[in-house]
Amino acid sequence: MSGKQPAERWHEMKEKRHALGLALTFGLLKLLPPVAVRAIAFPVGFFYWLFGSKTRAVSKAYLRRVNATRAERGMPPVKISTLRHVLSFAIALTEKLEVWAGTFSFRQIHFQDDDIGDLVQNLENGRGVMLFIAHLGNSELLRGLANAHETGVTKPFVVNSIVDMHVTAGFNALLKKVNADATLNVINASDITPDTMLMLQEKVARGEMVVIAGDRTSANTQNRVVTQDFLGEPAPFAYGAYLLCALLDVPTYFVFGLRQKDVSLAPQYDFYARKNPVSFGCGRKEREERIRQTIAAFAHELEEHCLQHPYQWYNFFDFWATA
Secondary structure: OOOOOOHHHHHHHHHHHHHHHHHHHHHHHOOOOHHHHHHHHHHHHHHHHHHOHHHHHHHHHHHHHHHHHHHHOOOOOOOOOHHHHHHHHHHHHHHHHHHHHOOOOHHHEEEOOOOHHHHHHHHHOOOOEEEEEOOEEOOHHHHHHHHOOOOOOOOOOOEEEEEOHHHHHHHHHHHHHHOOOOOOOEEEHHHOOHHHHHHHHHHHHOOOEEEEEOOOOOOOOOOOEEEEEEOOEEEEEEHHHHHHHHHHOOOEEEEEEEEOOOOOOOOOEEEEEEEOOOOOOOOHHHHHHHHHHHHHHHHHHHHHHHHHOHHHEOOOOOOOOOO
């Protein structure tokens, strides 16, 4: 097939390989200790890198953007190592399943002196919240923390994850095997209707949490994006995710779980939570501007973490292609 492959097709292919890798990892976790499975992730990641020419090309282009932005800020460059990038991804796959399989020690997570206290207090008071995560680091940590009751909130709370079921069906089927309750609160991003909105509003009114990725577009959202500067170039951010934030009008946070070392057999994580500085509860005209401000705020937080941990952003497709 000649011509340029659409960005969303690479996205879907990556997600399907992602789910296959997770299925294999979970099988190994049932047989071997976690540290052994992490060690196996190295040769698996190497072969993924060796035969993934598209992955190498996209990784290199992304890391070059990182270095260009670091240079503008007077920061030293990082090594353009697509292998290290992919090995970091392989380790992340392992740790995602460790969280759900219950073999990940949450003593390995270190909370920061940021807005985590405000987030915990809202949940403790029974107030619903919305969280924007990213394909940076380990986005499963938060949901795993909630299931393990390790968030510091004394009362249980429900986590509702909004995902693209079309490209993550394999992953969600696998989570159901690992944790029978994991997919009960998964909402298909492609099926958000007025009825879904009413359901979500009822959920946050009950003190539940809504989680959505802020750095992902799909085949269904290519024409509904807001262009925002990210790592020096215009990039597309899905409008629908941020419109949902505006309509729910609850405290919103940008959260990230980042490995202290990109590649390690004994990982330690730093957990970050930053409250969205933009509030809603305004007229429709003003709402559109505040949505754009929220996207800009999220993109800024994501960029800052990518500059510090460039090998932990796992969007292995051309994120800027459809801007």
